[in-house]
Amino acid sequence: MGLDDINISPFLVEKLYKNSLIETTVSGNVIGNEDIAKDESLVKSKQIVIAPQNYLGNIKFLGKNAKNIVVLVDEKMHAFLGDDELSFLINIFNACAINMQDVALVNVCSNAEVEYENLNAQFAPVIVLFFGTEPQLVGYPVQIPAYKIQKYNGQQYLCAPSLQKIAADKEEKKKLWLCLKEIFGV
Template sequence: MSLDNIQLSPLLVEKLYSKALVDLNTAKAETENKPASAFNWLGKNKKNILIVVNEPEAAYLQDADLQLLLGILTACKLSSTEDIALLNFYTNKEADYASLNSALNPSTIILFGVEPAALDFPLHFPHFQLQAYNGQHYLSAPALKELATNVALKKQLWLSLQKHFK
């Protein structure tokens, strides 16, 4: 009999391993207590600012659009990785107003290239109109790609952001 072919009876295995290395009941309870978020976002969301984009060609944003967004956030005195949550609607199609509120608890929601109706918002508002509702502030704007090439649109966005982030 070689050591590679030892077969133990179930009774012997039970006696050898009477004390489990991992308590399966505790491990199961811990995983049940931590609900997994259905969404993937970038950032720590410390200031409860949700930025929603619609980018089919990247996980969150393409480099040029990310640079523009970082410039906007810096001008608003926000830290990109600390203060906001960046969510790509294209990769989170199940996102809607109610589920985003429960998952991220945003005080401000900024939409770039995403219409409020796509997220089942309870109200509709035009681009660049700062809208207050339900203790939150909303702002809708064209996609970052469009803003990058249109100075007039950038100015409109900046005026709206200045009103909010005084």
């Protein structure tokens, strides 16, 4: 079994990433996988810790947006991301010296209000990362080729394949890392 085949329980993820996850207590509404949301006893017993939904307007997001970084994903099966994709994203953030408090993670699939103007009004993003979604689908006025950093309207944009695809392909990881090093100066 390789390192890519190791499954980590949500309880262990909480312990390992206690300084990079956004909250360690349950407050607000329970979100996440449908199975987890149905069994609140797991959340109350702290076997699973789920971050609350945040509303600063009509767009639901995960994180605190402390550094005005918006991460857009298109995930039809989860409220935001699956466990594997979220762990991968947190590892990416750790390598870039940021954490979930610094970003607003938005699932375009579950947010009808996600459009260019609404995102700018609600989050005032400095950096916008697209994973597995096209900028034109949410009304962005610029075309962004994959792994090409674009600057427009005082913002930096990066478009990449889905996190699931990137996690499974070493070449995709290298391309993403080169771009993120430039964006975050690491």
